[in-house]
Amino acid sequence: MIQILQQLINGLSIGSVYALMAVGYSLVYSIMNFSNFAHGGVIMLGAYFGFFFVTLYKMPFWVAFFGAGICSMLVAVLVERVAYKPLRARNAPFLYFMISAMGASMFMENFVIATIGPTFRTYPQVFPPQPFNLRGIYVGRLDMVMFVISCISLVALVYFIEFTKMGKAIQATAFNPKASALMGINTDFVTIVVFALGGFLAGIAGVLFGMKYTVYPQIGSITIKSFIAAVFGGLGSLPGAVIGSFILGILETLVSGYMMSQYRDLISFSLLILILVFKPMGLMGKSSEEKA
Amino acid sequence: MLEIKDLHVYYGGIHALKGVSISVEKGEIVTIIGANGAGKSTLLNAISGIVKYREGSISFKGEPLPKLPHLVVKRGIVQVPEGRLIFANLTVKDNLMLGAYLRSDVNGIKRDLEMVYELFPRLKEREKQMAGTLSGGEQQMLAIGRGLMGNPELVLMDEPSLGLAPLMVQTIFKVIKDIKSMGKTILLVEQNAYKALATADRAYVLEQGRIVKSGRAQDLLDDPGIKESYLGVKVNNRG
Numbered sequence: 001m002i003q004i005l006q007q008l009i010n011g012l013s014i015g016s017v018y019a020l021m022a023v024g025y026s027l028v029y030s031i032m033n034f035s036n037f038a039h040g041g042v043i044m045l046g047a048y049f050g051f052f053f054v055t056l057y058k059m060p061f062w063v064a065f066f067g068a069g070i071c072s073m074l075v076a077v078l079v080e081r082v083a084y085k086p087l088r089a090r091n092a093p094f095l096y097f098m099i100s101a102m103g104a105s106m107f108m109e110n111f112v113i114a115t116i117g118p119t120f121r122t123y124p125q126v127f128p129p130q131p132f133n134l135r136g137i138y139v140g141r142l143d144m145v146m147f148v149i150s151c152i153s154l155v156a157l158v159y160f161i162e163f164t165k166m167g168k169a170i171q172a173t174a175f176n177p178k179a180s181a182l183m184g185i186n187t188d189f190v191t192i193v194v195f196a197l198g199g200f201l202a203g204i205a206g207v208l209f210g211m212k213y214t215v216y217p218q219i220g221s222i223t224i225k226s227f228i229a230a231v232f233g234g235l236g237s238l239p240g241a242v243i244g245s246f247i248l249g250i251l252e253t254l255v256s257g258y259m260m261s262q263y264r265d266l267i268s269f270s271l272l273i274l275i276l277v278f279k280p281m282g283l284m285g286k287s288s289e290e291k292a
Numbered sequence: 293m294l295e296i297k298d299l300h301v302y303y304g305g306i307h308a309l310k311g312v313s314i315s316v317e318k319g320e321i322v323t324i325i326g327a328n329g330a331g332k333s334t335l336l337n338a339i340s341g342i343v344k345y346r347e348g349s350i351s352f353k354g355e356p357l358p359k360l361p362h363l364v365v366k367r368g369i370v371q372v373p374e375g376r377l378i379f380a381n382l383t384v385k386d387n388l389m390l391g392a393y394l395r396s397d398v399n400g401i402k403r404d405l406e407m408v409y410e411l412f413p414r415l416k417e418r419e420k421q422m423a424g425t426l427s428g429g430e431q432q433m434l435a436i437g438r439g440l441m442g443n444p445e446l447v448l449m450d451e452p453s454l455g456l457a458p459l460m461v462q463t464i465f466k467v468i469k470d471i472k473s474m475g476k477t478i479l480l481v482e483q484n485a486y487k488a489l490a491t492a493d494r495a496y497v498l499e500q501g502r503i504v505k506s507g508r509a510q511d512l513l514d515d516p517g518i519k520e521s522y523l524g525v526k527v528n529n530r531g
Contacts, residue, residue: 165393172379172390179377182340184365184394184442 005137007257008250013143015249016150017212020205021226022233022241023157024076024198030174030236031194034094035227037101038079040220041108042199046072046206047215048112051121061126069203076199077192079104088191105220112217123211146208153201154242160197161238170194174236228272234282243283293318293477294339294369294446299348301334308334310501311348316446316479321472323480323488323509325522326498332481333374335498336448339479340364340371352446366394370444374451374481376435380424384415387423387434391441400443407474408437411467429460436467446477453484465491485522489513497522 021043028036049071053064083100127141161167173180173190181187209222226241229248233240248268255267275282294316301309309331316322326332337343339350341361350357352367370391379387388408392401409416412433418426423434432452439447449468453461465487472478482488489495489509497505497518505512512518519525 168382168386168390169393171382175379175381176377178342179373179379180390181342181361182365182371182373182377183390183438184362184370185390186360186362 002136003257007253009137009139010143010257011250011253012246013140013147013249014212014253015246016147016154017205017208018226018229018249019154019242019245020150020201020208021223022229022245023154023238024201025223025226025230026233026236026238026241027170027194027198029230031170031177031191032084032088032097033236034097035101035235036198037098037223038083038104038108039076039198039202039226040223041105042072042076042079042202042220043206043209043223044112044217044220045075045108046203047210047219048116048206049203050207051123051210051215054126055124065204065207068207069200072203072206073196073199075108076195076202080191080195085188109217109220116217118217121215123215126211142211146212149204149208153204157197157201158238166190166193225268228268230282231272232275232282234284237282237284240282240284293353294479295349295351296335296339297349299335299338299345299350301331301338301343301345308501309338309345312498312501312503313348314496314503314506316477318445318477319472319475320494321468321478321480321492323482323492323495324498325482325485325488325495328483329500330498331501332498333450336371336450336479336481339369339448362394365442365444368443368445369448370439370442370446371448371450372435372439372452374454376431378423378426378431378434378438380422382423383420384423384426384434385419387438388415388441391438392443395443401441404441404443408440411440411470412437429456429463432456432460432464433467436464436471440471444476446479447471449478449480451481451483453482453487461487485518486513489518 021039025036025039028039046068050064050068053059053067054061057064059067083104084097087096087100127145129141131138131140132144161170169180169185169190170193172183173185173187177187180190206219210219225248226245229245230241231244232248233242233244248271251271252264252268255261255264296312296314299309299312300307312331312335314322314324324332324335334343338345339357341359341364344359352369357367357369358364379390382390388405392404395401414430415433415437418430423431426434436449436452452464452468456464461484468478468480468491480488480492489512492509495506495509495512496503497512505515505518513523
C-alpha cells in the first residue's frame with residue numbers, strides 16, 4: 001500500500017511537469033490548429049538557460065528559474081515571428097507549419113550542440129537531497145517543489161484564460177479567428193501572447209526537468225511526452241492536457257515501479273496509438289463540429 | 293460617411309469584385325442585394341479588413357480606412373457576420389462583452405449592455421447560458437447585440453435573416469429599423485431582397501462583382517427588372 005502511494009506521488013510530480021509542457025502545446029494547438037514541435041526546443045533551451053544562470057552566473061536559484069522562463073518566452077515568440085508568421089500571412093497549408101516547426105526544433109538542437117556541445121550536464125544540488133518523510137512515504141524535496149510550482153503555474157494560467165479580458169480573447173480566437181478579428185481583437189497579438197505563455201511554462205518546465213534528470217541537447221524530445229498527454233486529454237483542451245499529463249505521469253511511474261523501466265516508453269507510445277485509434281478526440285477534446 | 297471607389301478583389305485567379313463604387317451617408321440604411329456569389333459578403337469583408345483588395349480605395353468620414361480588422365473596428369465600423377459566428381464555447385454575456393473588447397469606458401459599456409438587453413430581452417434571460425445552446429434566431433440576436441456592444445457608427449450586416457423562421461425574420465428587420473433610430477448607419481447585405489428593399493433607404497444591385505443598378509430602395513422595389521430577377525414577380529410587360 002505504502003509503495004503504491006509512493007509511486008503515485010512520484011507520478012504526480014513528474015505528471016505535473018508534463019502538464020506544464022502540455023498546456024503550452026495545447027494552447028498553440030487551440031489557436032493555430034497545428035502541433036508545435038518547436039516546443040521541445042524551447043523546453044531544452046529553458047533547461048540550459050537555468051543551468052548557466054545557476055552555474056556560470058551564480059544567480060540565486062529563483063532568479064535563474066524565472067530568468068530561464070522569461071528567456072524561453074522570448075525564444076518562443078521569436079520562433080513564432082520567424083517560422084510561423086510568414087506562413088500565416090499567406091494562409092499556408094498546415095503541413096508547412098509542421099515542417100517549419102520541425103526545422104525550428106532541429107535548428108535549436110543543433111545550435112546548442114554546435115555552440116555549447118553535446119555533453120550531458122548536471123544541475124548543482126539546489127534542494128537538499130534528504131526527502132520528507134510523510135508517515136512512511138518519502139517525498140523528495142525537488143519532487144515537492146516541482147509539484148507545487150507546476151500546480152501554482154497551472155492555476156495561474158487557468159485564472160488568466162478564464163477570468164481576464166485577454167484570456168477571453170484567447171478563447172474567442174481559438175474558437176473562431178475571423179469572428180474575433182471582427183470584434184476588434186488583434187488576433188496576431190493574441191498569437192504572440194499564446195506563444196509567450198507557452199514559452200514561459202516550457203522554460204520553467206525545462207529547468208525542473210533538467211534538475212530532475214540531466215541537461216543535454218536532445219532533452220527536448222521529452223516534448224513527445226507532453227504531446228501524448230495533450231492528445232490523450234484532447235488537443236486544444238487545457239483541462240484535458242493537465243489530466244492527460246497526470247495520468248501519463250502516474251502510468252509511467254507505475255510501469256517503472258512494477259514492471260520494468262524499459263517498458264515505460266513502450267507503454268506510453270502504445271497508449272498514444274490506442275487513443276488515436278479508439279478516441280481520436282481524447283478525453284476532453286474539441287469536436288470538429290464545435291470548431292466549425 | 294463611407295466612400296468606396298473602384299474596388300477590385302481577387303481570390304487567387306478569380307476576380308470577385310470588379311470595380312465596385314458605393315457610398316453610404318450618415319443615418320441611412322443602405323442595402324446591397326444580389327444573388328449568391330455576386331460578391332456581397334466579399335464587399336463587406338473587404339471593408340472589415342478580412343479580405344485584401346488589390347485596387348481601389350475605401351474612406352470613412354473623409355479618411356482612408358485602415359486595412360486590419362481590429363483597426364477598422366476601432367474606427368467605428370463593426371460587422372455582424374454571415375452565419376452569426378458567435379462564440380459557442382462562451383456564455384451569452386461573455387459574447388456580448390467581447391463585442392466591447394476595444395472599449396474601456398466602463399459606464400458606456402454598462403449602458404450599451406442594458407440597451408442590448410432592452411432590445412433583446414431573450415438575451416438577458418439567457419445571460420449565463422453557453423451561446424451554443426441558443427436557437428438560430430437567438431444566436432442572430434446575440435450576433436447583432438455583440439456588434440452593437442462595440443458602439444459602432446456604421447454597422448455592416450451580412451445576411452441577418454438567413455435560415456430564420458418567418459416570424460424571426462420580421463423581428464430582425466424591425467430591429468434593424470430600431471438600430472437606425474438609435475442614430476446608427478447600416479450597410480445591409482441580403483438575399484431577401486423584398487425585405488431588404490422595404491427596410492432600406494437606398495440600394496445597390498450587385499451582379500457578378502459589378503454594381504448594375506442603384507437608387508432609392510422604394511424605386512428599386514417598383515423596378516420591373518428587379519421585380520422579375522430578385523422579387524420573384526412575373527412582370528407583364530405591355531410595352
